[in-house]
Structures are given as C-alpha cells and as structure tokens.
Amino acid sequence: MEKLCELAQADLLELVRSVDDQKGRIQELSEDQEAELAANLPLFIAAICVLNRYRFEDVLTSYQIDPLELQQLFARLDRLGVIELLPENRYRLQVSRSFRWRKNGPIERYFIGHVLSSFVDRKLVRTQDSFRFAWGTVSDATAQRFIERLRSVYDDFNDAADADAQLPLEQRTGAGLLMIDLYTWSTPNGRKISIALEEFGLPYTVHAVNIAKDEQLEPEFLAISPNNKIPVIVDREKNRSIMESGAILIYLADMHDRFWGDDRYQTLEWLMLQMASIGPMLGQTHHFLKFNPGKAPYAEDRYAAETKRLYGVLNKRLSESEYLAGSYSIADIATWPWIARYEWQGVDFPSYPHLLRWYKEIAARPAVQRGFDVPAIGAQIPMPG
Numbered sequence: 001m002e003k004l005c006e007l008a009q010a011d012l013l014e015l016v017r018s019v020d021d022q023k024g025r026i027q028e029l030s031e032d033q034e035a036e037l038a039a040n041l042p043l044f045i046a047a048i049c050v051l052n053r054y055r056f057e058d059v060l061t062s063y064q065i066d067p068l069e070l071q072q073l074f075a076r077l078d079r080l081g082v083i084e085l086l087p088e089n090r091y092r093l094q095v096s097r098s099f100r101w102r103k104n105g106p107i108e109r110y111f112i113g114h115v116l117s118s119f120v121d122r123k124l125v126r127t128q129d130s131f132r133f134a135w136g137t138v139s140d141a142t143a144q145r146f147i148e149r150l151r152s153v154y155d156d157f158n159d160a161a162d163a164d165a166q167l168p169l170e171q172r173t174g175a176g177l178l179m180i181d182l183y184t185w186s187t188p189n190g191r192k193i194s195i196a197l198e199e200f201g202l203p204y205t206v207h208a209v210n211i212a213k214d215e216q217l218e219p220e221f222l223a224i225s226p227n228n229k230i231p232v233i234v235d236r237e238k239n240r241s242i243m244e245s246g247a248i249l250i251y252l253a254d255m256h257d258r259f260w261g262d263d264r265y266q267t268l269e270w271l272m273l274q275m276a277s278i279g280p281m282l283g284q285t286h287h288f289l290k291f292n293p294g295k296a297p298y299a300e301d302r303y304a305a306e307t308k309r310l311y312g313v314l315n316k317r318l319s320e321s322e323y324l325a326g327s328y329s330i331a332d333i334a335t336w337p338w339i340a341r342y343e344w345q346g347v348d349f350p351s352y353p354h355l356l357r358w359y360k361e362i363a364a365r366p367a368v369q370r371g372f373d374v375p376a377i378g379a380q381i382p383m384p385g
C-alpha cells in the first residue's frame, strides 16, 4: 500500500482523505467561494460556527445577529455546499472530516492578515486554525519527518474537537494548538516543566539533553540556554525560547491564565522561595549527602540542617493551606519534584505530616504521573510508606 502511495506521489493521509471524499462531501471550497466568505465577515463567522457544529440558536446567543439575517447566511452556506439546510433552521454539515481551507487561499490570507495577530495577542477566543512559524536549515528528510508529526498532532486535535463538538456550547471553550519543544532531563528542574505542560494539557515535543554526558554544553543548546542548563522550552508559535524553570512556569501560567493559586503574588512568593532556596539548597544536599565520594562534615551538616529547616517551613505553610498559595499553582508544581527526591535528603518525611499529605495528593494527579517520567526512563514516583 505504501508503495502504491509512493507511486501516486500521495501519502497515506491523502489516501484517507480521498476515500472520505468519495462519500460526496466537500474537502475544500473553490477560490471564488472562499473569496466570498473572506469578503463577508458575518458569512465567514456563520461558516466557522457551522464548522464548529453550533446550532442555529447557539449562533444567535453567541453573536448579536438578527434571526432573519442568520437564516439568509445559512441559506448562502447551503448554496456554497457547506451545509444542507433542514426544516426548523437545522442543518447537516456537508464538509468532509478532512475539510481544510485552501493553501494560500483567500481564507488563509484573511487569517494571516486579520486574525493571526489577535490570536498571538490572545485577544481571540475562538479560532478554527493555528499558524506555526519555525526556522532552521534541515534536510528534506528531517523536514518531511516534522511535517508528518505536526500533521498527526493537528489531526488528533481536529478529531478531538470534532468529538467535543457534540457537547453543548457551555461545555466548550475556544482553543488553538500551541507547539512547544521541551529540552529536559529527568531531574527535579526538568520535571517541573514536563509536569506543567501535562497540567496545562499542551502538546509538546521532548528533546532529551543528557546532562550526565554533558550534552548541555553543546553549542546548539547554548543558543537557547545561555546558562547551559535544562530545562528550556521553545515556543514555536511565538518563535522564542525561554530558560530558567521559574520563568517558564510564569510564562505558561500567564499564557493560559491558569495555576495562579488564590493570589498571584502569594504564588510568586512561594515560587521564588523554591527557585532561590529549596532548589539550590536541596541540590547541594544531594551533592554532599549522596554524591560526594569524600567526606565534608561541615557541608553535610550545613545542608542537612538547611534541608530540615526548609521542610519545616513548607510543613508549617501546608498546615495552614491546602496548597502553597491556597489552590494548586505553579508554586506547587515547582516545589513538588524537589520533595520527590526526599530519599536523598536525609529527612524523616513522616515527621512533616502536612508536607506528606500535600506530597501524596500531588503524586496522585494524573498529569504529575505523566510528567514525572519525561524523558521516559521508566521512573516511578517514590512513595513514603
């Protein structure tokens, strides 16, 4: 079959699309039809609404539009072949599942000219498409590989949106596809970001940077990580990279307006405590209590005592509050992977009962379980008895 596709210079995806088309549904509009939509904003919005399975009443409640005008717009969409009008303002969608706007066609040009800037500024709440921009010089084979991967994520997204289109409007929210590359390793700082990406439900591509083999010192990595450390993300949509796990968490929380706890500044307080104290101090504890091949009694005592002190600070806070900033936030996401190394930290975990309760609660979150083993090495979350 693959050979056949090769001969026909079509990939499997195109084959599936053409089979779909045999059912008589349209896969794309003509240049003129798209131009008609692009020139008429209400008609374009009506088209987007039907593609998102809005019912007639849903469009009326979402947009200030006269029912008669909407009936006329629906009639035009019927003439364009996008829908088949049925009695009582119902309709049957006539486009195939693989329907897409024409490449460089009037709608794509309209999106780029009018919609994309609002999408990037996050002023737009609902869009049918997303636009990706990335640069680099790669071989044809690499380019092909990435196109296939992006297509498959894009198709997954469309399938999910298709399935969710059956839900009532109140249970749906506008969403675009944001592509993120994560450069990471299986360490507490790396896990903060894979857990966060899982919590935010963002698709991301993992690039393992093996710090045990000094891969963080490679010149290509230095270009996106001036301090030669993981984690780093590259946001392809915005064409920018971000280093420092705290900054990445703030970026994601700002972008998606989520996981800010009960109070933004309280979340920042606890996030800063993690970045300035918990991470650096516990990191030294790992060195002196676990990895130092020699003996360094002064350093061992100092970092063991500091670790116990910080456990006490967290335990006290968590005796007053369910999570560090009231509700679950990026401060918890930053702190938890460090506590998940408790076995290296010379502490008696059960004597910090509130911290233990918090630790177990977060460990039970599916996103945390998925994000913990990134890059996949079969790592298990340690669970105190």
Ligand SMILES: N[C@@H](CCC(=O)N[C@@H](CS)C(=O)NCC(=O)O)C(=O)O
Residues within 6 Å of the ligand: 187, 188, 189, 190, 211, 216, 228, 229, 230, 231, 243, 244, 245, 246, 279
């Ligand atoms: N403050 C940085 C610390 C990052 C960091 O220390 N990363 C470690 C792994 S957890 C690393 O890349 N180490 C490699 C090295 O130091 O050469 C952050 O939070 O992102």
